[in-house]
Amino acid sequence: MRLLLIAAFLTLALSACSTSPSSKYYFLSAEPIxxxxxxxxxxxxxxxxxxxxxxxxxxxxxxxTGKNExxxxxxxxxxxxxxxxxxxxxxxxxxxxxxxxxxxxxxQSTPTKYDYQVFIDVQTLESKPGDEVIVDALWTIKSTKxxxxxxxxxxxxxxxxxxxxxxxxxxxxxxxxxxxxxKDIALSGALR
Numbered sequence: 542m543r544l545l546l547i548a549a550f551l552t553l554a555l556s557a558c559s560t561s562p563s564s565k566y567y568f569l570s571a572e573p574i575x576x577x578x579x580x581x582x583x584x585x586x587x588x589x590x591x592x593x594x595x596x597x598x599x600x601x602x603x604x605x606t607g608k609n610e611x612x613x614x615x616x617x618x619x620x621x622x623x624x625x626x627x628x629x630x631x632x633x634x635x636x637x638x639x640x641x642x643x644x645x646x647x648x649q650s651t652p653t654k655y656d657y658q659v660f661i662d663v664q665t666l667e668s669k670p671g672d673e674v675i676v677d678a679l680w681t682i683k684s685t686k687x688x689x690x691x692x693x694x695x696x697x698x699x700x701x702x703x704x705x706x707x708x709x710x711x712x713x714x715x716x717x718x719x720x721x722x723x724k725d726i727a728l729s730g731a732l733r
Contacts, residue, residue: 566620567602567712569719571633582641584732585655588632589647591624593663598623602708605669617708624648627719631661634723639732657732658683661722670711674701676718682731693731697722 597603602617619626628646636644647658665677675698682693701718703710726732 562616564616564618565708566618567708568620569626569630569712569716571630571716571720571723572637582639583643584639584641584657585643586635586639586641586657586659586732587645587647587655588635588659589628589661591628591631591647591661591663593623593627593666597663597666602711603666603668604711605667614708627661627663630716630719631659631723631726634720635659635727635732638724638727641732654685656684656686658685659726659732666715668711668715670703670708671706672703674703674711674714674718675699676701676715676722678722680722680726682726682729684731693729695725695729697725 596611599613600618600622602614602619604612604614606612625646625648628648632644632646636642660681660683662679663676664679665675667675669675677696677698679696680694682695684692699718699721701714701721703714
């Protein structure tokens with residue numbers, strides 16, 4: 542019995558010494574928005590809502606480890622939600638691409654009058670560490686202007702190389718991929 546108590550005590554003492562790894566937090570990034578030109582584009586655009594696949598809609602970063610296998614990276618997490626990260630960078634990129642200071646996120650929408658609303662449905666977000674990121678996004682631009690009844694619909698498929706190893710390189714590739722989605726939206730000609 543005494544030997545059993547000593548073994549239990551040693552087990553508890555050793556397990557108390559172990560610690561779990563600390564979590565690291567990541568966010569998507571966009572190029573800083575330049576100061577608005579003297580003759581800024583005065584179009585008002587709200588971006589969102591944005592949807593992402595259920596698999597990716599979680600705090601942890603998801604990486605593809607095989608054709609039909611993913612890894613949920615418990616200690617590598619999004620700073621905020623993935624939806625808000627995507628919304629923030631697409632909003633910033635569209636504002637930059639169009640030279641339009643009045644672009645805001647649907648989730649943080651306070652202005653009630655806008656000229657256009659951009660809906661984005663991310664169909665695929667595959668992240669392969671050390672290899673590539675694949676983003677497939679459907680987007681719709683709806684106008685509130687009189688005489689503009691038909692929405693503009695588009696699809697952007699991006700294969701972005703991951704330049705380096707680790708999650709910083711992976712998230713940087715995701716940022717570049719969503720910048721390309723933003724560029725397609727801005728260059729569609731619908732946001733005038």
